[in-house]
Amino acid sequence: MGKTKRKDKSHQGPDPVAGRPVKLPTDPETLALRNQKILPIVEALKSLEPKKRSEAAIAITNLIDDEKCRKLLLREGLVQILIGQTLSDSDPNVQVAGWGVVRNLALEEGPDFSVHLYRQGILTPLESALQMVYTTILAPDASFQKLKVSEQQSVWSMTESLMNILSSLASSTDEVVVPLSNANLLLEIQTELLTSDLVLENIKASILSYLQAITEDNDFMTAKISAISRLWSTLCKYQSQKSLAAITACGVLLNAAELHIKNRSLPKQQKERLDMINFEDIVAAIDLTLEDIRKADPQQFMELAKPLHLTLEVVASFATFIGSLSTDPSSVDDIEFSGFDDDDPATEDNDGDIDLDEMEAISGAAGGDFEDLKENDAMEVVNKNAEQNSAGLVKDPHNATDVRMHLMGRTVQLILPFIKSNNSSVLSDSLSALNNICWSQPEYNVLFEYSKNIQPICQQIWQDCIRPVILSNTADITLASQITTLAWGLARCSNLYVSDEELTKFMALYQASRTLGSPPKVPNNGKANPNSSLSATKTVGTLGPACIGLLGTFARQPAIAIPRNQTIGTFLVKLVVDLPETPADDVVEALNQLFDIYADKDFPYDEPVFVQGQFLGHLEVSLQKVQKMAKKIDERKEPEARSRANEAVLNLRAFIKYKKQERRG
Numbered sequence: 001m002g003k004t005k006r007k008d009k010s011h012q013g014p015d016p017v018a019g020r021p022v023k024l025p026t027d028p029e030t031l032a033l034r035n036q037k038i039l040p041i042v043e044a045l046k047s048l049e050p051k052k053r054s055e056a057a058i059a060i061t062n063l064i065d066d067e068k069c070r071k072l073l074l075r076e077g078l079v080q081i082l083i084g085q086t087l088s089d090s091d092p093n094v095q096v097a098g099w100g101v102v103r104n105l106a107l108e109e110g111p112d113f114s115v116h117l118y119r120q121g122i123l124t125p126l127e128s129a130l131q132m133v134y135t136t137i138l139a140p141d142a143s144f145q146k147l148k149v150s151e152q153q154s155v156w157s158m159t160e161s162l163m164n165i166l167s168s169l170a171s172s173t174d175e176v177v178v179p180l181s182n183a184n185l186l187l188e189i190q191t192e193l194l195t196s197d198l199v200l201e202n203i204k205a206s207i208l209s210y211l212q213a214i215t216e217d218n219d220f221m222t223a224k225i226s227a228i229s230r231l232w233s234t235l236c237k238y239q240s241q242k243s244l245a246a247i248t249a250c251g252v253l254l255n256a257a258e259l260h261i262k263n264r265s266l267p268k269q270q271k272e273r274l275d276m277i278n279f280e281d282i283v284a285a286i287d288l289t290l291e292d293i294r295k296a297d298p299q300q301f302m303e304l305a306k307p308l309h310l311t312l313e314v315v316a317s318f319a320t321f322i323g324s325l326s327t328d329p330s331s332v333d334d335i336e337f338s339g340f341d342d343d344d345p346a347t348e349d350n351d352g353d354i355d356l357d358e359m360e361a362i363s364g365a366a367g368g369d370f371e372d373l374k375e376n377d378a379m380e381v382v383n384k385n386a387e388q389n390s391a392g393l394v395k396d397p398h399n400a401t402d403v404r405m406h407l408m409g410r411t412v413q414l415i416l417p418f419i420k421s422n423n424s425s426v427l428s429d430s431l432s433a434l435n436n437i438c439w440s441q442p443e444y445n446v447l448f449e450y451s452k453n454i455q456p457i458c459q460q461i462w463q464d465c466i467r468p469v470i471l472s473n474t475a476d477i478t479l480a481s482q483i484t485t486l487a488w489g490l491a492r493c494s495n496l497y498v499s500d501e502e503l504t505k506f507m508a509l510y511q512a513s514r515t516l517g518s519p520p521k522v523p524n525n526g527k528a529n530p531n532s533s534l535s536a537t538k539t540v541g542t543l544g545p546a547c548i549g550l551l552g553t554f555a556r557q558p559a560i561a562i563p564r565n566q567t568i569g570t571f572l573v574k575l576v577v578d579l580p581e582t583p584a585d586d587v588v589e590a591l592n593q594l595f596d597i598y599a600d601k602d603f604p605y606d607e608p609v610f611v612q613g614q615f616l617g618h619l620e621v622s623l624q625k626v627q628k629m630a631k632k633i634d635e636r637k638e639p640e641a642r643s644r645a646n647e648a649v650l651n652l653r654a655f656i657k658y659k660k661q662e663r664r665g
Contacts, residue, residue: 030068038072045081064105083121087129111173118176126166136155167209177554180214195230197233201245215255219259222255226256233656236277240281246289247307257322258661283318294414315436315437316429405454408457431479456494462496466504470506471501496554510547552596566613573613575590576625588644594619620654630642
């Protein structure tokens with residue numbers, strides 16, 4: 001959810017750099033770089049003189065950012081030298097610099113490298129180093145405070161490096177996460193440091209970042225943390241603060257809240273502690289941090305990049321959690337749907353056609369003139385509900401509807417400016433947060449006041465985020481995937497005004513996805529609400545099914561023009577008819593959308609589109625092809641895909657039978 005998902009837990013690939021013989025570069029320029037720069041530094045790292053070793057480690061730390069230099073250093077056995085010599089060096093300065101090198105390597109090389117570090121035995125020197133800094137900082141005789149400032153800074157620097165390395169390890173795979181979770185000494189030391197007034201705030205933020213990473217999808221570790229009274233009380237105190245530590249603490253608490261929802265058999269004391277999680281405080285911490293970052297001097301951006309990333313990650317996680325809570329918006333409105341009146345314009349079918357002007361007028365009733373929509377106009381309705389006091393806080397911390405409204409209101413308003421960033425990471429994080437917020441919203445219903453209230457801000461998100469990208473014919477497939485998934489979430493929870501040109505662009509984007517092979521998954525938190533009733537939540541991260549789901553959702557809009565429904569319906573039916581050329585996931589999604597769009601003969605577009613377009617005949621002819629498609633999916637290799645395909649076959653049979661009976665009846 002918005003969370004950074006660990007890699008495939010079953011992955012047991014080879015170490016990325018282990019056991020490789022040193023292979024000389026074939027490129028003359030790279031060979032010269034190795035001989036003139038890399039080899040001398042590596043040799044200096046093994047020098048008998050402490051000063052040379054320290055200088056070499058510092059120089060290597062600065063070279064890690066350069067990918068070519070980093071790869072050459074790894075080729076020369078840097079990891080083995082670090083673990084075998086540098087990290088246990090007799091000179092403290094060399095140790096500090098060495099841990100800085102490991103930290104930078106783990107950050108740059110990613111999860112596979114973290115697994116490699118674990119396999120090389122990094123946990124042993126890491127635990128020893130952590131115990132050493134712990135006993136130094138919290139020495140009973142207060143000797144740490146008597147050290148020179150430079151010596152204290154070295155200890156703080158080493159401590160932060162150790163925590164960052166632990167965070168990288170905790171974000172890798174279960175092979176690493178399980179032993180980390182069982183390392184009681186690590187948690188004891190971190191608890192002591194986190195609850196001490198002597199420890200710097202940035203160190204505490206690093207500890208909390210590790211705890212956030214290790215509790216991700218880890219009920220065992222989450223339960224351990226929530227069972228430690230001192231640690232839990234400290235986490236809860238951070239909820240109401242405005243700092244990087246507060247944001248990471250909120251991430252830990254959200255992971256714990258998910259455990260609370262999933263596990264109803266927790267001990268009473270543990271449940272009471274989990275009940276201390278305050279959604280109001282989490283929302284406040286998020287909003288205050290985003291406000292500070294947005295108001296900061298642009299020249300400070302590099303310093304604020306990490307806080308912004310963590311904050312947006314917590315927003316995505318929070319939205320996913322809120323979306324998992326079963327709150328029915330109809331309970332707020334207390335409106336009972338008794339069916340359309342005979343003269344209701346939404347079902348009246350004079351000539352079987354409703355033009356776009358009529359559609360815009362009906363959509364405008366909820367949010368005004370969308371073509372000229374301004375940010376202040378978009379927020380007016382939302383703010384009446386979401387900003388009940390000066391901080392815009394949620395009145396009832398356990399009311400998921402209020403929290404959803406706040407996220408869709410004030411929090412979205414704070415995130416939107418970051419969409420214009422030239423930094424690809426900031427853009428990706430912002431889109432992921434917006435995506436999860438949209439998917440946390442209830443499905444659109446014209447009778448729910450909630451749906452009407454969020455309508456203006458949904459249209460604003462579309463205009464600021466979706467329209468510019470889709471009309472630009474972007475070649476960035478990852479951006480296109482994120483934009484499409486976000487667009488689908490918006491279409492699902494609101495009644496958007498969208499031009500024919502934009503819909504055509506999404507159809508073209510789908511066709512482009514077919515020429516690109518298997519599209520990438522949407523990064524990090526780009527996922528739908530896991531409890532959504534939509535059939536595509538399993539494949540929502542894939543561009544093809546996301547385009548299909550988006551188009552299908554638009555085809556079900558209230559008062560949709562018949563020609564538009566016909567265009568989308570024909571597009572979806574053709575995907576099924578074109579089997580076996582159409583990918584299986586795309587066919588399954590197209591079928592699920594068709595089942596929803598034409599579920600009732602009383603829908604105004606059923607007769608002029610489904611019946612007159614002979615969609616039933618096309619689907620009936622395609623049934624055998626869909627069955628063959630399902631049988632070709634290897635159940636052992638792709639159990640979920642096979643299950644979805646089998647379900648689609650059963651539903652198609654039932655749908656054909658139902659539509660035949662419907663016409664006869």
